[in-house]
Amino acid sequence: MMSSRFSRRDFLKTAGTAMLPLLFPRQALGLESLLRNGKKPNVLVIVLDTLSAPHMSVYGYPRPTTPALEKFAERSIVYHSHYAAGNFTTPATASMLLGCEPWTHRAINLFGLARRDQVERNLFRRLGDSYHKIAFTQNMLAELLLRQFHADIDQHLPFTFSSRDLTTLGISQHLPNDSVASFYAFDDFLATRRENDGPLAGSPLLGLLDILRKERETVESDAYPLGTPFNNYYTYTNAETFQNILQVTEKARQGDKPYFGYFHLWTPHEPYRPRAEYLGKYKKDGYEPVAKPEHALTETNRAEKNLLRLRQTYDEYITDVDADLGLFLEALECSGALDDTYVIITSDHGQLFERGEHGHNTALLYEDVLRIPLIVSVPGRSDRVDVRTPTSSIDLLPTLVVRLLGQVDLAYPGIFLPGLGGIEDWDRSLFSMVAKDNSAFAPIKHASLCMIQGTKKLIHYAGYGEYDGKSELYDLADDPNEMKDHAAGDQATTARMRDELLTALEAANQEVAQSS
Amino acid sequence: MLRVLTSRLPGRGEIGSVYAVILFFLFGWVTIIFFWKFPAWLYYANLGEVAIFYLYTAATEALEGLVYLAAILLLSAVLPASWFKDKFTVRGTIAALALPAWLLLVQYFIAYHEFGRGPAVLAATLISGGLAALWMWLSMKYIALERMARLLAERTPVFLYVYIPIAIISLTILLVRNLG
Numbered sequence: 001m002m003s004s005r006f007s008r009r010d011f012l013k014t015a016g017t018a019m020l021p022l023l024f025p026r027q028a029l030g031l032e033s034l035l036r037n038g039k040k041p042n043v044l045v046i047v048l049d050t051l052s053a054p055h056m057s058v059y060g061y062p063r064p065t066t067p068a069l070e071k072f073a074e075r076s077i078v079y080h081s082h083y084a085a086g087n088f089t090t091p092a093t094a095s096m097l098l099g100c101e102p103w104t105h106r107a108i109n110l111f112g113l114a115r116r117d118q119v120e121r122n123l124f125r126r127l128g129d130s131y132h133k134i135a136f137t138q139n140m141l142a143e144l145l146l147r148q149f150h151a152d153i154d155q156h157l158p159f160t161f162s163s164r165d166l167t168t169l170g171i172s173q174h175l176p177n178d179s180v181a182s183f184y185a186f187d188d189f190l191a192t193r194r195e196n197d198g199p200l201a202g203s204p205l206l207g208l209l210d211i212l213r214k215e216r217e218t219v220e221s222d223a224y225p226l227g228t229p230f231n232n233y234y235t236y237t238n239a240e241t242f243q244n245i246l247q248v249t250e251k252a253r254q255g256d257k258p259y260f261g262y263f264h265l266w267t268p269h270e271p272y273r274p275r276a277e278y279l280g281k282y283k284k285d286g287y288e289p290v291a292k293p294e295h296a297l298t299e300t301n302r303a304e305k306n307l308l309r310l311r312q313t314y315d316e317y318i319t320d321v322d323a324d325l326g327l328f329l330e331a332l333e334c335s336g337a338l339d340d341t342y343v344i345i346t347s348d349h350g351q352l353f354e355r356g357e358h359g360h361n362t363a364l365l366y367e368d369v370l371r372i373p374l375i376v377s378v379p380g381r382s383d384r385v386d387v388r389t390p391t392s393s394i395d396l397l398p399t400l401v402v403r404l405l406g407q408v409d410l411a412y413p414g415i416f417l418p419g420l421g422g423i424e425d426w427d428r429s430l431f432s433m434v435a436k437d438n439s440a441f442a443p444i445k446h447a448s449l450c451m452i453q454g455t456k457k458l459i460h461y462a463g464y465g466e467y468d469g470k471s472e473l474y475d476l477a478d479d480p481n482e483m484k485d486h487a488a489g490d491q492a493t494t495a496r497m498r499d500e501l502l503t504a505l506e507a508a509n510q511e512v513a514q515s516s
Numbered sequence: 517m518l519r520v521l522t523s524r525l526p527g528r529g530e531i532g533s534v535y536a537v538i539l540f541f542l543f544g545w546v547t548i549i550f551f552w553k554f555p556a557w558l559y560y561a562n563l564g565e566v567a568i569f570y571l572y573t574a575a576t577e578a579l580e581g582l583v584y585l586a587a588i589l590l591l592s593a594v595l596p597a598s599w600f601k602d603k604f605t606v607r608g609t610i611a612a613l614a615l616p617a618w619l620l621l622v623q624y625f626i627a628y629h630e631f632g633r634g635p636a637v638l639a640a641t642l643i644s645g646g647l648a649a650l651w652m653w654l655s656m657k658y659i660a661l662e663r664m665a666r667l668l669a670e671r672t673p674v675f676l677y678v679y680i681p682i683a684i685i686s687l688t689i690l691l692v693r694n695l696g
Binding site for chain 1: 559565580584624695
């Protein structure tokens, strides 16, 4: 819902835009950022699924997991406190592409969809006809969202674009005009038994064909001792995927229009399958992460030793994909693409290896699952800029709109990213959440909610039985590992932040109730 | 050739009865699974969208039933008439139940018991095929068992008045959605 009041956020946005020509004389507003050939810059967004910023050496992680990105960062804007708006793909990706929090777009459930009346706010449509829009993802949760936005995407690459060996029937991809409904009917019900504890498929024949295909999901080889990378639907390799993206984007660069490309890869999501040269790289490197006490809402209840082993393989997998990403970025540089293309490296959410929890299908909202990378290479710039104020994945859309189109759109709650025309704002509140056990159409009552303001971080739990109403407060400047909960000691800050958080949630709940 | 083939097929009425049994099984099964999924879908889909999922379901099951029917008719054409064609209503009905049951059992052993393909097929064949063969054999000796199969074949065609229109409406709507 748009507020009729001109808020502090709106003021900062407008002020930031007014200052753009002063801050960036060459690349200020989109209209002024035309390149020498008279064309607007291209935009290439690479989303590496489940990439936790605290696990990347470019952000100070002790293991050298991302040497290629460290090199790339030397010519980029590096956001050190960039947060996902959700802790798994559906809400987080929807927030990035719709420019609003999950409590507004309501893509909050596993395999959920964005509110139908919010779809027209998507980034692809917002960019209009002046861009050739390309989209591809290897993550089915994100693919469902892209299918919702399909009419606004000029080149929606098939889900199996980089597939080596499809392990499901994937019927819905053959029905492009009705790919969302047919996904739920075929790929989620008639042909597939998705839940481990669920019943068999709805169709005996399609179910059998699908299950026989699934048996081939683990393809071990000398190159991939743990199996070829696999996204629950097909096997692939990162090298081939990047190669394919390179071909598509290079072709798009030659077109009449500039292109906007959104490429959402599965790696380094589970199953972690690094190549042989990276497997075991960190086995005895002496690194010992801080051991954290088990949380009451932990779902996987993993032993610390088990978490350490999983963390090690995850880190090795990040190193593996970083190598391929490095080659890809080098290829972009060699082709001159970095001179006419914004290259944005980010993720949808992170991954947890702490407090007994492994993964991101969790009620927990600690740094490792929320803090994601954001590294932006601006065409024509070769210096490094570090931005340390908190930013959110919802900021990407309004920032791109102002950078590429020269338009300020106050309908989106995000701010313009500092370094790209925005003003650093330490007082700004940003939100993340997980509410997958709520109906998307009803008020959100059962959720973990997070608010970050400067270096303060509040996590609030609602609707969790005995844990209902509990809050945790951390000071990330002094305690980046979130070990010391200040909620009891600093009740004033806790209450203030909780009130702001719950007021924002209530406003969103009311807006959804009114719209439905 | 066609005349030989058609001469080895049972009458339309018998074929219709067996198709009705197949659809009765398929629609029964899919309805159970549909309602298992229904509450989860309502978390993120409205009733209109869930209705579209059901249209896909109904259309698929009607077409899938034709595949099973074709397999049973092939059996009738290949086997000696005295084995199958002459007793098509009873034996076709038993086969109509055994075939989808076999497919589900194979999945069950693979999905829930981590059987390999071979053992899963063998176990499913032993159970589903064994029970079907036993039923066919015993139905020659015990009239009650034959009557049970015949009862199914005689009673289920009434459901065709529901299944067929639903399938036709579903297919029409889905064709429009996908071709439009």
